[in-house]
Amino acid sequence: GPAAALVVTLIYAMPPMARVTKNALDQVNSEIVELGKMVGCSTMQMLYRILLPSIRPRMMLGVNQVIMLTLNMVIIASMIGAGGLGYNVWQSLKQLRIGQGFEAGIAITLVAIILDRLSQKIATRRPVYHEQKTKFFQKNIYLIIIFLFIIITWLCGNWFSFFYNIPENMTVSSGRFWDGIIDYININYHGPIRLVRDFFYIYLLKPFKMFMISIPWFVVVLLVFTIGLRIQGFALGLKCSILVLFIAMSGFWEKAMISVYLIGTCVLLANLIGIPIGIIAASNDRVHRITQVIIDTFQTLPAFVYLIPVIMIFSVGDFSAMIAVVLYAVVPAIRYTDNGIRQVSSSYLEAAKSNGCTKFQILRRVQLPLSLPDIMLGVNQTLMMGLSMLIITALVGTRDLGQETLIALSKVDPGRGLTAGICVAFIAIIVDRLINAWSQKRKKELGLTTSIS
Incomplete structure (x- = not known):
């Protein structure tokens, strides 16, 4: 309900x-x-x-x-x-x-x-400051007009249905237009689409998938422990390695590695696409405005909506899942990069200009290092949004933890579904802790941390 x-x-x-x-x-x-x-x-x-x-x-x-x-x-x-x-x-x-x-x-x-x-x-x-003698109606004239308009239309709606629902003969549908686009693409571009799909699968997706499946669980435990140890110390390495050990002992190790392969590939592509776009949008207001409309559309358009056209164009499989996840997860990489660069203090930019830095040097030496915490937050959100797509990608034929959750739901097996869901959560927690620890370490190096107490 x-x-x-x-x-x-x-x-x-x-x-x-x-x-x-x-x-x-x-x-x-x-x-x-x-x-x-x-x-x-x-x-x-x-x-x-x-x-x-x-x-x-x-x-x-x-x-x-x-x-x-x-x-x-x-x-x-x-x-x-x-x-x-x-x-x-x-x-x-x-x-x-x-x-x-x-x-x-x-x-x-x-x-x-x-x-x-x-x-x-x-x-x-x-905030707009008014004189103390300003009357209430003068200060809130627009609010009063809007309130009156709402009251009038509500009262009219009691007698005229037009104010509640537009008559069916006046509505316009674009359904046939979208159906026609899908049919046109399938008829005229089937060959090139299949060529691109096969190329990505044979030379990128399949080798990475085989590599991830072949890695022994104890190697991954040691690798994660070493990374945590180098970033923040023994405690972080131990916590992350324990979570990896739980995934290995749950019986879903192969499924987990397939999930890591798929989401890892998608997150890498999403950031390779999103971060450069965010940099360009931060330096150009017109591109920024256009980008905002596009990424709002991509992020709010439900994944189910563009998943079906992707299936009908590229067929089911890992490549279709990759396209759907990248389209959905690229948004935070663009938004956080754009916002992070725009939030860099103008005093730093003026200091760089006074020292004779070029635009590229300002970007590389000033803006990107100072906005790195925001960019890494975008990478983190990209990963989280990619993991949230696992169950949806299971609908297009992926054989990962999302499929296990889907099977558990269909068979009313809460234990199996909950275990698979916990494994997904632990993957997210491991990467989240490592990224945040590295980001905090970088903030201290740049002197960006502030004591509020």
């Missing part, structure tokens, strides 16, 4: 907000903190009057991610009784009515874009 859908969506969409807020608080300028201490701010005053206002642009990035992830859950939520647009998409996909599924998916995307633009304007809005 709706209550269960609400809980599931909350659990899925909440972590990025917490992570972005923590990351932003860690990077507050030490001069701002010292100013708060000098004027005698208490801990609560420091937080609500100084720290939170100073990180509002970064926090709105987290709000944006919450909006996108929430809307992306509408189809899964519809499976447990939430209804809404997600139910329309789900029913269309079950009947392979691609055009109708796209229409509902585009409606979800437009809702996301509207909420995203409003949240961005709220983040950049500056």
